[in-house]
Amino acid sequence: MGGYFVPVIPQGVSTEPMEPTPSRQGRYDFNRIEKRWQKFWQDNKTFAAVDGDASKPKYYVLDMFPYPSGQGLHVGHPEGYTASDIVARYRRMKGFNVLHPIGWDAFGLPAEQYAIETGTDPRVSTQANIDNMRRQIKSLGFSYDWDRELSTTDPGYYQWTQWIFLQFFHHYFDETEKKAKPISELPIPTGLSEEARLAFIDEHRLAYEAEVAVNWCPALGTVLANEEVIGGVSERGNHPVIRKPMRQWMLRITKYADRLLEDLAEVDWPPSIKKLQADWIGRSTGAEVDFKIEGREDSIRVYTTRPDTLFGATYMVMAPEHALVGKITTPEKQAEVIAYREQAARKSDLDRTDLAKEKTGVFTGAYAINPVNNEKIPIWIGDYVLISYGTGAIMSVPAHDERDFEFATAFDLPIIPVVDPPQPEDQAMVRQGKQCFTGAGTAINSGEFDGLTTAEFKKRMTQWLTDHGLGHEAVNTKLRDWLFSRQRYWGEPFPILHTEGGRIVALPEDQLPLQLPHVDDYKPSGSGEPPLSKAHDWVHVTMPDGSQATRETNTMPQWAGSCWYYLRYIDPKNGEQAWDTEKEQYWLPVDLYIGGAEHAVLHLLYARFWHKFSYDLGLVSSKEPFKKLINQGMILGEDGQKMSKARGNVVNPDDVIKSYGADSLRLYEMFMGPLEATKPWNMQGVEGVHRFLQKAWRLIVDEDRGGLLDTVQEIQADETTLRRLHQTIQKVTRDTENFAFNTAISAMMILVNHLGKLKTRPHAVLESVVLILAPYAPHIAEELWALLGHSQSLAYEPWPQFDDQLAREKEVELAVQVGGKIKDRIVVAADADEDLIRATALASEKVVSALAGQAPKKVIVVKSRLVNILV
RNA sequence: GCCGGAGUGGCGGAAUUGGCAGACGCGCGGGAUUCAAAAUCCCGUCCUGGCAACAGGGUGAGGGUUCGAGUCCCUCCUCCGGCACCA
Incomplete structure (x- = not known):
């Protein structure tokens, strides 16, 4: 270079x-x-980027593309855009072939909400918003290659979003090769009936339908992803969210959990963002253990990260939704259990996760046998155990788990300490079962295993369980499969048909794009039936064999379009394929990706997932899509508060441009402080940089x-x-x-x-x-x-x-300290050696008087910095 | 509760990563120019004392390491962001 x-x-x-x-x-x-x-x-x-130009190194600078809102731009948008534009322009001057595109993440709720309220087709309002925001963005003078502009709502774009979805549908994850392979290569057990064979295949698709307890938001009339629910209410609008079993499309992102975790090592991202992603994936290693149910053949499987505490398991808790609950509950406990289960089902996520609340649960009347010591322990159900994590059941070790300790205390269940803490001050309380200790220590009350360290005991116990056929090592992630359907209108339709026979079939690729039909009524039904179900003519399809089928009426979430837009930019007009692989090899990966930290987990995780899947299919050549990532900070209003219409502190870039010009706005956005920092707007600061441009x-x-x-x-x-x-x-x-x-x-x-x-x-x-x-x-x-x-x-x-x-400076000024206090400043030639500097410093009148006749013990000379004379 | 990040003049921030704290900009004060104003230019502006030279103090609080700490270590406080019963 x-x-x-x-x-x-x-x-x-x-x-x-x-x-x-x-x-x-x-x-x-x-x-x-x-x-x-x-x-x-x-x-x-x-600023047209030249595909495949081998005469220059390439540089791909990407902005997180905006949602074209009716509010238009606020001054927060141009912060990241200006930063990326400076880099793009700088790289061009440095001789790079720069790709710097922009587009619109234009599916989403606000346009649909507006449609519901006013009857306006989201296509119309979205187009108007795009036009306005494009005007605003252009007025800032960003060096985008406008020929590559795209919108996720364009059928020419979402055709390929649908196409990628079909690839998920047509592939499974091979556990030994750890990659996606065509569903036609799926090894199918012999001797299955036709029905069982088809079911087996469907169960292995990377895109699959499942009846899952979902986050249903009655106010929004839709299901939300876990990530869209914050503290039991919807991220958008803060409406209550309840749990409800519904038929949903899922993407098997969990299969990629390990790769999503490992490959974080390859990218140059802020460590905090990497950690956020790693924590979100939440991989843990532990053991699955089977507990026999007393008097029955069944057993309950639990997952634990602390197999070393098995001797301290004094009871078990199953999630209320656990399949075995109905079977094992004794007749006399039946009524109580049913009541509890109903109550738990009705609870919103907020009610269930609220920290302040007491632990609740009921005894099923049944007992299990602790496999390590054959002790009989009661089986409870409680909603602090989640059906969606691990096996949906736990062994409770109240002495060494805070939640179990709370539960045991509330219901007066036995507490047996099995880990002796290393800190002497904790030992007495823990040994008496009066204090919970979750750290590592030494095994006690654990029979032959007493005296082992926690780490050693974990290994030994896992091996012991394996040897006795009672359990085995297991890995779990907090990451769940991605709930990929929404009961909304304004999203990509699924290219899926439901046959009369109840089968799910993919639309042939040559029928893409499956266009979103026009409807008169955008309202959700309230029961979970998506708006598209009202588009009768569109929904009902006659198959080539004359049979009837109905279209899938769910739509994809807004994340879908943003999962791969960076790939479409390299080949935005391609009608034959999503992108050309030669162009991909030239342009990818993205060298620099700039956007808000609010996408630290979701968008970036989803996009990485799609990218890895594309990698398995040979569609991309790099494991990771975004080499370097920078998050710009938030810009606050002049009052130091978050900008919002309600507060009336929103600064509109149009006004700033009118009064001071785009160059001043750009310059001020960058001059405010470090890119990553949160910082308040100040119109007088704009004036300041404007004066600088005037001077120039x-x-x-x-x-x-x-x-x-x-x-x-x-x-x-x-x-x-x-x-x-x-x-x-x-x-x-x-x-x-x-x-x-x-x-x-x-x-x-x-x-x-x-x-x-x-x-x-x-x-x-x-x-x-x-x-x-x-x-x-x-x-x-x-x-x-x-x-x-x-x-x-x-x-x-x-x-x-x-x-x-x-x-290089010819002369430098050095501070001269006596005993660490500055007494004088001397000017010496920049290349003066230590001896000269020392002599000059010691000759200074002020130094001589500060020394007052004392002989210096030591003279520290730091070239071009200072001299420190110690006495 | 847990995990991150940050606390520096009146304000936004800077400090080559352990070496002269406060660059640059805003604001403020004074002056020049102007009939006057705007604009522009010059000077000053961390705090305390002093007319001044100068002296002392100072980077959230306290302690430590070091010739030397805004920067490294320990304890604590405050603010911001993320997660939230993941066994």
């Missing part, structure tokens, strides 16, 4: 020299300049007459100016590469302040200034570049090189 190259102006560029904007009085007329250059870039397709303008332009100032001349820069220029190029280069845009701008301000003091200004220095400013404030830079006599866009001009020698 680096070196020299011929600047390339993309095809279609105008050969007409660009004349500087004729401007009365030559003032910095940002509105005029910005419109003019935006038009130029558009007309000349200045007046450095070059004669405001009275227009055109170049007479003071701009073809002269040699003086030594100081040259040094400051090279220092600035160095700093701006380094800071831009490190995404430290705020300090890069600060460095440019310092340089411009210096140049402003010069009576005559070297033309060549000003050119460099304009070039390093260009990624940050591209419009004014283009205009000044033209004024400096250039006839073509600077977008592909080589980035100025800095010269280390020229940037």
Whole structure:
């Protein structure tokens, strides 16, 4: 990288020299300049990325594409977009073939909500919102390749979202190869009936239907994913959510849990985001253990991460929904158990997870046998045990698990300590069963295993269980399969048919896209029947054999379209396939992905999942889609509060652009502070960076007459100016590469302040200034570049090189401390050696008087920093 | 409760990662220019004392390591974000 190259102006560029904007009085007329250059870039397709250009290294800079809301942009959006645009423009000047696209994540609830309220077709409102947001985004001068613009709602796009779904449907996960394979290669046990064979196949598809207890939100009329439920209420709108069994489409993301976890090591993401993902996947290793039910042949299987505490299991708890509950409950406990189960089913997730509440449960009347010591222990049901995790049943070790301890205390169940804590101060209470201890220690009350450490005991017990056929090692994840259907209108229809015989069949690929039908009524039915079920003509289909079938009426969640949009950008118009694999090999992976931290888990996990699946199918060549990830921070209102319409503190970029221009807005967004930080808006700060641009303008332009100032001349820069220029190029280069845009701008301000003091200004220095400013404030830079006599866009001009020698200071000022306190400052040559520095420091009058005749014990010299004299 | 991140002037923030705390910008004060204003330019602006030179203090609180700590270690406080009975 680096070196020299011929600047390339993309095809279609105008050969007409660009004349500087004729401007009365030559003032910095940002509105005029910005419109003019935006038009130029558009007309000349200045930022068109060239597929497969082997003459340059490629660089793919991606923004998280926006939802086109009716509110339009707020100033939070341009923060990430400006950062990525600076990188894109900088990389072009560095000689990269840059792909920098934008599009619209346009399916989703707000448009549908609006449709329900007003009867407006979401296609219409969505298009209007896209048009408005496109206008806004264009007014910021981002260097997107607009020819690659896409919308997830476009049938030409969602055709391929549906196609990918079909691939999930047509594949299974091979456990030995740990990858997806065609369902036709699924090994099927022999001797199955036709019906059983088909059921076996359906059970292995990566996209499958299941009757699951889902998060049903009556207010929204839809099922929500676990991730969309925050603390028992819907993420959107804070409506209560209850559990309800429903037929749903699922994607088997859990099969990819290990790979999603392992491959985090490959990506350059903030460690905190990686950890969030790892915690979300929540992989744990433990053991599954079978507990015989007294007087029956069945046993209850539990999952535990602490097989070493088996001797302390004094009772068991099953989730209320557990299949065995009905079978094992004794007649006298029947009524109580049924009542409890009904109560639990009616509870919302909020009721069930509220921390403040007491543990509840009822005894089933049945007993199990602890396999390690043959003790008889009671079997309870309780809603603190989740049906969806592990086996839906637990062994309770109240001495060593907080939740079990609470439950045991509430119902007066026995507590047997089996782990002796290492801290002496905890031992007495724990040994008496009065305190719960969840850490590692030494085994007690565990028969032959006494004295083992927790870690050792875990291994030994797992082996013992295996040897005796009572259990085995097991792995669990918190990650659940992805609930992939929604009872909404405004989403991708599933390319699936339900036959008269109750079979599920895939729509042939040549019938894609399956278009979303027009309907008159967007309201959910309230019972869970999706709006599409009302599109009678669309739903009912006659099959080639004359039989009847109905279409799937659920739609896909909003995440679907955003799972693969970064792949469509590389080949957005392809009608034959989702993307061309050669283009994929050229452009992928995404080199830099910028977006909000709110997508740290869901979007990024889902997209990684689809990418890995595509990898198994040979559709992509990299394991991970996004090499480097940066989260921009939130921008707060001027009052330091989160921006919201209700608070009335929303800042609209349109207004800022009107008063100060897009360059000022861009610059301010970057100058506010570190990209990742949360920071409050301040309109006076915009004014500040605007003044800086004014100064830069007046450095070059004669405001009275227009055109170049007479003071701009073809002269040699003086030594100081040259040094400051090279220092600035160095700093701006380094800071831009490190995404430290705020300090890069600060460095440019310092340089411009210096140049402003010069009576005559070297033309060549000003050119460099304009070039390093260009990624940050591209419009004014283009205009000044033209004024400096250039006839073509600077977008592909080589980035100025800095010269280390020229940037170096000749003299440096050092602080001289006596006993750590600064007494004087000395100036020495930058290359002065330690002896000279020491001698100069000791010769200082102030130092001599501070020493007051004492001989220095030691003199510490830190070159170009300070001298510390110890007495 | 658990897991992250952060606390630096009146404000946003900077500090080459252990070496002169407060760069740059905002705000504020003073001055120049102007009939006047806007704009622009110059000077000042961490706190305390002093007319000043200067002296002392200072990066959420307390302790520690070090010649030297905003930066490293321990304890605590506050704010922000995430998770939330995952056995």
